[in-house]
Every structure is written in C-alpha cells, then in structure tokens.
Amino acid sequence: MKILVPVKRVIDYNVKPRVKADGTGVDLANVKMSMNPFDEIAVEEAIRIKEAGKAEEIVAVSVGPAKAQDTLRTALAMGADRAILIETDTEVEPLAVAKILKAIVAEENPGLVILGKQAIDDDSNQTGQMLAALLGRPQGTFASKVEIDGDHVAVTREVDGGLETVKLALPAIVTTDLRLNEPRYASLPNIMKAKKKQLDVKTAADYGVDIAPRLKTLKVSEPPVRVAGVKVADVDALVTKLKELGVA
Amino acid sequence: MIEREEMPYDVVIVGGGPAGLATAIRLKQVDPALSVCVLEKGSEIGAHILSGATIDPKALDELLPTWREDGCPLAETPVTDNWHWHLTKKKKFGLPHLVMPPFMSNEGNYTGSLGNLCRWLAEQAEALEIEIFPGFPAAEILYDESGAVIGVQTGDMGVDREGNPKADFQPGMNLLGKYTVFCEGARGHLTKRLKARYDLEADCQPQIYGIGIKELWDIPADKHVPGRVIHTQGWPMSETDSWGGGFLYHQANNQVALGFVTALDYKNPYVYPFEEFQRWKQHPDIRAILExxxxxxxxxRAINEGGWQSVPMLVFPGGVLAGCSAGFVNVPRIKGTHTAMKSGMLAAEAMAAAINAGRAQDTLGEYDTAVRESWIAKELKLVQNAEPMVAKWGGEIGTVLAGADMWLRTLFGFGLAKPMKHHTDASTLQRADLYQPIAYPKPDGVISFDRLTSVSYSFTNHEEDQPVHLKLKDASVPTAINLPFYAGPEARYCPAGVYEFVDPDGAGAKLQINAQNCVHCKTCDIKDPTQNIEWVTPEGGGGPNYPNM
Structure with a gap:
C-alpha cells in the first residue's frame, strides 16, 4: 500500500502572529515557518504504519511557495520516501488544495491519504473532508488511533464527550488529531540522507486545477487586548459591581 | 556507549551567524570542491541573531561585491542621519560631529536586521552547496589522542529532565573536520572550554562584556525617518555610577530598532539592566519617538567589549576562533559584524590553502598572523583605550579622554596611554551592603513593560522535559553567597527572568531556574560573582525565535 501525506508550511507555533499594519493579513516576512503540527502527526503515523509492514511507500505532498520544499525535506528526514511540491505563490484555499490532491491521488493511487485535521494558520478544518467528498471515499476525521486491518482501517475519532470508532474500507481519507502520536525528531543523519531523496516540483496547471481564490479577505485584525481586572473588597462589593455591569 | 554516526567534512563550522556564514561562503569561493557544513543551534538561521544593527559593509563588499543588487535586505536602508546625544534625566545635548574622530561617522553604513542579513547570507551559502543544519547545536568538542580538535558532536535529542533517554531519543552525531571553526558569538560555551584547554588568553586581557537588550517597534509613519541613527550616553547609567548607552535606529517599514547596552563591569549589585532599558525609553526624547x-x-544578547587587548590566540591544533567567539567588536563604534565577517574570510583563506597543501588538524598560525596584519587590527587598535577609559574615569571624563586618545591615535599613531587592562566582569561586583537598592519606576504598559511580558516577545521556547541547561557547579552557592552578600544579582541581570529566588513554604529562599525562558544571552555565565553558573547548550531548536532582530 502507498500512503499519501499532504503537509502544509505554516507560521511556527512558537511565533506570536502579527497582523500587517494595513490589515490585509498576517505579516510573514522573516517569520519562522514550519510544518503544521497536525501534519507532522500524520507523517509520523504514516511512518509507523510503514514500520509495521502495512505500507511500502510514503509520498509527502505540499501546495505552497518554493520554501515549502524545506517542509517536505523535514517529512523526508522523518521517513517519507519521496515528495511532490505543487509550487504556487498565491494563497490557496482548502477547496483548491483538495482538488489538487484529488488529481495527485488519481496519479499515485494511494491506499490511504492521511493529513492533519486542520492547519494552525487558518484553522479551516476542511481539506480532508473536501478531498473525501471529491473522491467519493470514506473518511475518518479527528483520529486518535488508526489501525490498518487488511482492506479496512479502524479509526478511533475524538468526538464531543468521548471516542467513536469507525471502520472504513480502503482506500480512505484519515485526518489526525493531537493525541494520535508524538512525532519523532528528524535526526541529523536522516536530514543528510533526505537531501538526496526525490522531490518533484510541479504546478497546479500541470494537473489542470484552477486555484483562483473563491473567498475575499475583507480585514484581518488582532484580538482585542484584555483589560485589567479590578479588586473588590468583599462579596457585597462584588455583587454590587456585577449588578452595575448588568451580569447579575 | 551510545552508537553515533559520523560524517567527515573538510571544514565544520560551529555557528550560523555572520562570521560562520562568511567563512563558509569564502571557503567555497576559494575552492568549490571543499565540503563545508554549518551547525546552528537556533531553530533556523537568524533565530538567535540579535544586533542593533548599523553595519559597516566593508567585509560584505569584499565577500559579495554585488550584494546591493542581489536582494540583500541590508541594502534597503542606508544611514542618512547620525546623531549622538548626551542625556540628562530630562534633557539631551547633541554632541557635535566635529569632536568625534572620522571613523565614528556612520556615512556609508546601513541599518537593518542582522538576523535578516544572516538569512540572506544563508541563501547565498546554500546556492554554493554549503550544508546548513539549523536546530543542531555543537554540544561537545571531539579531540584525537594528540589533543587536536577533530570535530564536534551535536546535541542528543529526546533526553528527559534527569538525563535519561526518552522514547524519541536521537543520539547526537559526530561531525569531523580537517579544521573546525568556532564562531559561536560572544561567550560561546565551547569557545570557553577551548580558551581554557589551550590557554588561549595567556597573552591577552580577559574578555569583558555588556548586556544589550533590544526591542523592535512599529511607529507612526510621520515620526519615521528611514536611515536616522541615534546613540545616547549619560542618563540613566549616570545614576548608578555604571556605564552603558542606548541606540535607536530608524529602519525599513516604519520600524525602529532600539536598545540599551549595560556594561557588565558594574559594581552595584542592585543594577538591573532590563529596568535601565525600560526607564531609558521613558526619557522624553525617546518616549516622543515611540508614542x-x-x-x-x-x-x-551579551556583546564583547574587551576590544583589541582581549583578542585571544585564534588558533589551536585542528581549529580556529572567528567572529565574536574571538571578540572583534569595535566598542566606540558598537560594530562587530564587519570585523566578524572579515575574520571568518581570513580563516577560510588560510584553511583552503592548508587543505589544498594536504594539511589537516594542525595549528593554522598563518590565520592568527593574517588577522593581526589585517584592517581588523588596524581599526581596533585605534579605539583600544576607549572602553577602559570610560570604565576607569566614568562616563563624562572618560568620554573626553577616550575621544582625545582616539584622535591622537588617528592623527599621530599614539594615544594618551598604553593599552589598558581589564578585569573580568564577575570580579567587579561588590557587596550589597555597600549600596542602597535602586527604586526603578513601574512599567506603564505603553512604553515600558514588565520582564515576563517582554520575554514572550522573544518567542523563546524550550522542550520542557529536558535537563536544565544552566548548570550550577555548586547548588548551595546561590543561597549561601549570592543572596546574602550580593542580594541575588542573577534575579536582576538576567533579561529573561530565568533566575528567581522563591520561598514557597517560608523555610528559606531557594533559587528557581526557569530555564525555558532563557534567550541564550550568556549574561549569567559572565556575571555570576563566583562563576558558579555554567551555560551549556540546550536541546537543538530551543531558545528565542527572533524575527527581524
């Protein structure tokens, strides 16, 4: 079985995003970027499935700028076998990504597509579901456990108030949640080896996919600054204050 | 025994700052066949780089003469306007340019982010097939039986707080070089070991330092004058009989980079460099720009202030020191990027010639000689008494003497005094009972801020479950010596609030080390009065994530 792992280059989780002065978006100039943490979990899961002898090849794919090659190299260093970059400098929406992935699935024919449930930059949580719909394949989202069993995969899903296990016929789409695994470090020897692994660069046009945005960003602004609290002397003062504010 | 993979290179470079990247690029320019790798402990190139910066492009012009046309971000903002202010608490006095020696002018210099310059240099380096490994610190030096340096070992990943391997443990790797270049910046932890092992400071003065604290601000467009650079002296350091100074540079995109350097030879243990910076920002003339x-x-980040007399022997069997690991900062000009890069280039030229002559892991004496005959030496000798004169005679008289000394050296080739001596910064701290605590103003949350909020703007992070990378040689010293005699200076000199004396159960104070906050400035390793604190490199990728700094 072949596994396809889509990964996204996003602003690093340690960085405090800063909105551009003109309110058109988040300032990414010289800001540290890295692999979307949920996608890192997806790469790790794919490697574990391969290590368990249930997959032969892992193909990582990314849609993004030339620098997304660094993200793919990270996936290769972790253990993916080869990578494909669909290079574009425009912002791509989940639907466009899903359409590109659909075309790659047609070409690569993977038994499993595993990807993060959402990217930490736009928090859309759509790509996996859209891909499943476009392909007409079963989906197991928010996975905290993935077990391949012959031509099926059992996916334990994190749902409100508990866990739900679904059994999907392969080929299928799985999106990962935080508790699925702890991704490994890319070791230095593996980073060195990853530089020699195959990485193909293509464009959306190569797949005949129109990636023009369907949405228009009107304004991006920072969350309001939290105002300082006030200390009250006793319960009576608290009640008075709450009444003043109209919350009690 | 942990099995470690090995990889041989012609040259292994420790540190992806301006010196390391200039070394790598020059090596490949001289001989494209050489194999070169650069290790960088930060999560990416530039992540741990912090500087003013107003940069003299002299070395960049020599290394990559078409940098202005090749998209280098430094080219964006040439210095247009150069001010030097002497501050009193409420006023400023502009010092006329005529009294300053000509080299103090910033004409032809550029102001911008050194981190971004490094990011651009790294792109040039990668185009030359130099292998750069961010997120991998050099943790240990490797020696052969004869005692020569043969390379470095990268840090282990996935070790828990007690030092045991976790499930995701990855052993560090041995990178072997015919020569190993150490350019770790000021007070590098491996450089410190090398200086001791090979007695590299036998014929020079000890290195001394300052702690530079910096912020980047967006300011209103109508106040922004791209290319204007301002330096200040006098207040607030005049209040504590210490010395230091501020800078404020108008850079690209309506941003100003501003900061304050406190010399770490201060005596009064109540001096609080972070608070000095915060109150400096409240000076009416600085506040007006930020409002x-x-x-x-x-x-x-700590900065070298020792000048020419503190430059150690630069070579030892198998390796060399370059950049701020050696210490080529021109203190009155507050510039060291050009000298750091030039030292790396000279090291590269010496190494390439030696490797092509079939040599390896010997002592590259010709590099040490080349530096001492280069423009680095010429430039630094002119200013070698500026810092010690200010340190000895104080800000005002010292500045006048330093100015006179620099003029004499510029015009006649001799100064007021012979090269003056230094004392280590750890040795200058005096007992707390000789001083009164200093009442610093509370932050207003608009111009001045508290320390912990500030640290969150360094975007620093460290994997929590790993050994504390700030080692105490003797765990009893903080409460037995530092707290009773020096009022716990580590709680103040650390710009990241790593050191905290806490007394949770009323049973007596304990030192709590919040290693996760560390911004890798090295001040604790420098200023601890009994030299009990040792900074070692944490797990790779940890530490600040500076953008545009």
Missing part, C-alpha cells in the same frame, strides 16, 4: 507605536519584538 503611538507598538512593540513587536524583544530580545537580549
């Missing part, structure tokens, strides 16, 4: 603006980043 209506917004802070976007914060960070801190």
């Amino acid at each position: 209506g603006g917004k802070r976007v980043a914060y960070g801190a």
Whole structure:
C-alpha cells in the first residue's frame, strides 16, 4: 500500500502572529515557518504504519511557495520516501488544495491519504473532508488511533464527550488529531540522507486545477487586548459591581 | 556507549551567524570542491541573531561585491542621519560631529536586521552547496589522542529532565573536520572550554562584556525617518555610577530598532539592566519617538567589549576562533559584524590553502598572523583605550579622554596611554551592603513593560522535559553567597527572568531556574560573582525565535 501525506508550511507555533499594519493579513516576512503540527502527526503515523509492514511507500505532498520544499525535506528526514511540491505563490484555499490532491491521488493511487485535521494558520478544518467528498471515499476525521486491518482501517475519532470508532474500507481519507502520536525528531543523519531523496516540483496547471481564490479577505485584525481586572473588597462589593455591569 | 554516526567534512563550522556564514561562503569561493557544513543551534538561521544593527559593509563588499543588487535586505536602508546625544534625566545635548574622530561617522553604513542579513547570507551559502543544519547545536568538542580538535558532536535529542533517554531519543552525531571553526558569538560555551584547554588568553586581557537588550517597534509613519541613527550616553547609567548607552535606529517599514547596552563591569549589585532599558525609553526624547507605536519584538544578547587587548590566540591544533567567539567588536563604534565577517574570510583563506597543501588538524598560525596584519587590527587598535577609559574615569571624563586618545591615535599613531587592562566582569561586583537598592519606576504598559511580558516577545521556547541547561557547579552557592552578600544579582541581570529566588513554604529562599525562558544571552555565565553558573547548550531548536532582530 502507498500512503499519501499532504503537509502544509505554516507560521511556527512558537511565533506570536502579527497582523500587517494595513490589515490585509498576517505579516510573514522573516517569520519562522514550519510544518503544521497536525501534519507532522500524520507523517509520523504514516511512518509507523510503514514500520509495521502495512505500507511500502510514503509520498509527502505540499501546495505552497518554493520554501515549502524545506517542509517536505523535514517529512523526508522523518521517513517519507519521496515528495511532490505543487509550487504556487498565491494563497490557496482548502477547496483548491483538495482538488489538487484529488488529481495527485488519481496519479499515485494511494491506499490511504492521511493529513492533519486542520492547519494552525487558518484553522479551516476542511481539506480532508473536501478531498473525501471529491473522491467519493470514506473518511475518518479527528483520529486518535488508526489501525490498518487488511482492506479496512479502524479509526478511533475524538468526538464531543468521548471516542467513536469507525471502520472504513480502503482506500480512505484519515485526518489526525493531537493525541494520535508524538512525532519523532528528524535526526541529523536522516536530514543528510533526505537531501538526496526525490522531490518533484510541479504546478497546479500541470494537473489542470484552477486555484483562483473563491473567498475575499475583507480585514484581518488582532484580538482585542484584555483589560485589567479590578479588586473588590468583599462579596457585597462584588455583587454590587456585577449588578452595575448588568451580569447579575 | 551510545552508537553515533559520523560524517567527515573538510571544514565544520560551529555557528550560523555572520562570521560562520562568511567563512563558509569564502571557503567555497576559494575552492568549490571543499565540503563545508554549518551547525546552528537556533531553530533556523537568524533565530538567535540579535544586533542593533548599523553595519559597516566593508567585509560584505569584499565577500559579495554585488550584494546591493542581489536582494540583500541590508541594502534597503542606508544611514542618512547620525546623531549622538548626551542625556540628562530630562534633557539631551547633541554632541557635535566635529569632536568625534572620522571613523565614528556612520556615512556609508546601513541599518537593518542582522538576523535578516544572516538569512540572506544563508541563501547565498546554500546556492554554493554549503550544508546548513539549523536546530543542531555543537554540544561537545571531539579531540584525537594528540589533543587536536577533530570535530564536534551535536546535541542528543529526546533526553528527559534527569538525563535519561526518552522514547524519541536521537543520539547526537559526530561531525569531523580537517579544521573546525568556532564562531559561536560572544561567550560561546565551547569557545570557553577551548580558551581554557589551550590557554588561549595567556597573552591577552580577559574578555569583558555588556548586556544589550533590544526591542523592535512599529511607529507612526510621520515620526519615521528611514536611515536616522541615534546613540545616547549619560542618563540613566549616570545614576548608578555604571556605564552603558542606548541606540535607536530608524529602519525599513516604519520600524525602529532600539536598545540599551549595560556594561557588565558594574559594581552595584542592585543594577538591573532590563529596568535601565525600560526607564531609558521613558526619557522624553525617546518616549516622543515611540508614542503611538507598538512593540513587536524583544530580545537580549551579551556583546564583547574587551576590544583589541582581549583578542585571544585564534588558533589551536585542528581549529580556529572567528567572529565574536574571538571578540572583534569595535566598542566606540558598537560594530562587530564587519570585523566578524572579515575574520571568518581570513580563516577560510588560510584553511583552503592548508587543505589544498594536504594539511589537516594542525595549528593554522598563518590565520592568527593574517588577522593581526589585517584592517581588523588596524581599526581596533585605534579605539583600544576607549572602553577602559570610560570604565576607569566614568562616563563624562572618560568620554573626553577616550575621544582625545582616539584622535591622537588617528592623527599621530599614539594615544594618551598604553593599552589598558581589564578585569573580568564577575570580579567587579561588590557587596550589597555597600549600596542602597535602586527604586526603578513601574512599567506603564505603553512604553515600558514588565520582564515576563517582554520575554514572550522573544518567542523563546524550550522542550520542557529536558535537563536544565544552566548548570550550577555548586547548588548551595546561590543561597549561601549570592543572596546574602550580593542580594541575588542573577534575579536582576538576567533579561529573561530565568533566575528567581522563591520561598514557597517560608523555610528559606531557594533559587528557581526557569530555564525555558532563557534567550541564550550568556549574561549569567559572565556575571555570576563566583562563576558558579555554567551555560551549556540546550536541546537543538530551543531558545528565542527572533524575527527581524
């Protein structure tokens, strides 16, 4: 079985995003970027499935700028076998990504597509579901456990108030949640080896996919600054204050 | 025994700052066949780089003469306007340019982010097939039986707080070089070991330092004058009989980079460099520039202040020191990027010639000689008494003497005094009972801020479950010596609030080390009065994530 792992280059989780002065978006100039943490979990899961002898090849794919090659190299260093970059400098929406992935699935024919449930930059949580719909394949989202069993995969899903296990016929789409695994470090020897692994660069046009945005960003602004609290002397003062504010 | 993979290179470079990247690029320019790798402990190139910066492009012109046309971000903002202010608490006095020696002018210099210059240099380096490994610190030096350096070992990943391997443990790797270049910046932890092992400071003065604390601000466009650079002296350091000074540079995109350097030879243990910076920002003439603006980043880094007399022997079997590991900062000009890069280039030329002559892992004496005959030496000798004169005679008289000394050396080739001596910064701290605590103003949350909020703007992070990378040689010293005699200076000199004396159960104070906050400035390793604190490199990728700093 072949596994396809889509990964996204996003602003690093340690960085405090800063909105551009003109309110058109988040300032990414010289800001540290890295692999979307949920996608890192997806790469790790794919490697574990391969290590368990249930997959032969892992193909990582990314849609993004030339620098997304660094993200793919990270996936290769972790253990993916080869990578494909669909290079574009425009912002791509989940639907466009899903359409590109659909075309790659047609070409690569993977038994499993595993990807993060959402990217930490736009928090859309759509790509996996859209891909499943476009392909007409079963989906197991928010996975905290993935077990391949012959031509099926059992996916334990994190749902409100508990866990739900679904059994999907392969080929299928799985999106990962935080508790699925702890991704490994890319070791230095593996980073060195990853530089020699195959990485193909293509464009959306190569797949005949129109990636023009369907949405228009009107304004991006920072969350309001939290105002300082006030200390009250006793319960009576608290009640008075709450009444003043109209919350009690 | 842990099995470690090995990889041989012609040259292994420790540190992806301006010196390391200039070394790598020059090596490949001289001989494209050489194999070169650069290790960088930061999560990416530039992540741990913090500087003013107003940069003299002299070395960049020699290394990559078409840098202005090749998209180098430094080219964006040439210095247009150079001010030097002497501050009193409420006023400023502009010092006329005529009294300053000509080299103090910033004409032809550029102001911008050194981190971004490094990011651009790294792109040039990668185009030359130099292998750069961010997120991998050199943790240990490797020696052969004869005692020569043969390379370095990268840090282990996935070790828990007690030092045991975790499930995701990855052993460090041995990178072997015919020569190993150490350019770790000021007070590198491996450089410190090398200086001791090979007695590299036998014929020079000890290195001394300052702690520079910096912020980046967006300011209103109508206040922004791209290319204007301002330096200040006098207040507030005049209040504590210490010395230091501020800088404020108008850079690209309506941003100003501003900061304050406190010399670490201060005596009064109540001096609090972070608070000195915060109150300096409240000076009416600085505040006026910042009002209506917004802070976007914060960070801190120690800077060498020893000058020419503190430059150690640069070579030892198998390796060399370059950049701030050696210490080529021109203190009155507050510039060291050009000298750091030039030293790396000279090291590269010496190494390439030696490797092509079939040599390896010997002592590259010709590099040490080349530096001492280069423009680095010429430039640094002119200013070698500026810092010690200010340190000895104080800000005002010292500045006049330093100015006279620099003029005499510029015009006649001799100064007021012979090269003056230094004392280590750890040795200058005096007992707390000789001083009164200093009452610093509370932050207003608009211009001045508290320390922990500030640290969050360095975007620093460390994997929590790993050994504390700030080692105490003797765990009893903080409460037995530092707290009773020096009022716990580590709680103040650390710009990241790593050291905290706490007394949770009333049973007596304990030192709590919040290693996760560390911004890798190295001040604790420098200023601890009994030299009990040792900074070692944490797990790779940890530490600040400076953008545009």
